[in-house]
Amino acid sequence: MYSFKQIQGIIHGSRVRLYFTFLSFPLVGMCLGYRDAGYVPFTFIFLIPILMANMSIANLLNALFDFESKIDEKETSSDRTMFDYDLTSKDIWNVVYFDILLMFSFSFLAFSHFNNTQMIYVFMYLCFDIFLAIAYNVPPFRLKTKLFGGEISGLLLFMTYVNLSYFLITGVSNMTICFTDFPGIILPMWAAIANFYIDSEEDKKDGSTSSAILFANTSIPKILIIGLPTMIYLLTIIYAIRHNNVYSCLPLLTIPMKFNVVKYSLQKKKLGKKLYFKSILLFNVLSIIGIIF
Incomplete structure (x- = not known):
């Protein structure tokens, strides 16, 4: 018990x-x-x-x-x-x-x-x-x-x-x-990369070979942290055009929040971890509205 x-x-x-x-x-x-x-x-x-x-x-x-x-x-x-x-x-x-x-x-x-x-x-x-x-x-x-x-x-x-x-x-x-039909499905991958980048120093204790650690001396983690949300928003626009649905563009309203997540993640600040969960939730809620309408 x-x-x-x-x-x-x-x-x-x-x-x-x-x-x-x-x-x-x-x-x-x-x-x-x-x-x-x-x-x-x-x-x-x-x-x-x-x-x-x-x-x-x-x-x-x-x-x-x-x-x-x-x-x-x-x-x-x-x-x-x-x-x-x-x-x-x-x-x-x-x-x-x-x-x-x-x-x-x-x-x-x-x-x-x-x-x-x-x-x-x-x-x-x-x-x-x-x-x-x-x-x-x-x-x-x-x-x-x-x-x-x-x-x-x-x-x-x-x-x-x-x-x-x-x-x-x-x-x-x-x-x-x-x-x-859902560009936001890539967001968990982006969040994981950002998380590993922020926690890279702690994860070294666990013998981690994550992308953030293995490519620490390259610009690859930073490119992924910036590039994935950019790709997601481009796919969102393409989806809206393909379905002729302006409401499918609502997730674009989360761009300022994603910008802050990227900024804090690249600075390895823990605040980035709190924000990316909120930004994903908001993106998905706006995607739901776009799908329904």
Whole structure:
């Protein structure tokens, strides 16, 4: 039985405060599905706890293995879940197992209208998401410390969130829907690069070979931090023209915020990490408005 203090630690380590940003991706998928199918089934509500549980796995394991790697010890970040809240490694893993059970249990409610073949696709999505959440943090994979491992993991994880939402509504598993209809799907990759660049000194303690560390003496990380959002906005304009929808240009309103994120990231200021989550959330909300109208 967990104490109240330990439950607080689990909530803190799960980074619940960031769930609005994370959940904005499946909401984009929901709107794309509504656009193509004309309705949203009530069972969509059961998809939310599935994805929240998956986020909990990724964030708690990140806290655990950052703690065991002895990085970010002086920062008020998720690693403090361990030494501020009396949680042990076993406690964290028990929550992870519970989250996995919750994901599969709620899948039968969310996708109750699917046939057996479609459910196989659902379980493939869920297994892949669980694998990414674990492999991102846990040795020997620990993808966050590998060259472009963290960036690609973030991209793939949020791609599946969008695609799974779209699949639930339309019954069509469309792995290209993100790239053709949602330029913002590249934002998690950009955020990961910016995050690794800001935290490069701390990550060296973990033996990381992330792009920010491996290319530290080159301009590659800076080019990516500046170039990716530029590409995203260009794709947003192209998408708006292709669909003849001026509302699809609404995400361009986030350019000033992205400018500040880029500025603080290049200066390796922690404020950049707070701003990029807010900028992603705002971009996605404006994208949703553009899709609906």
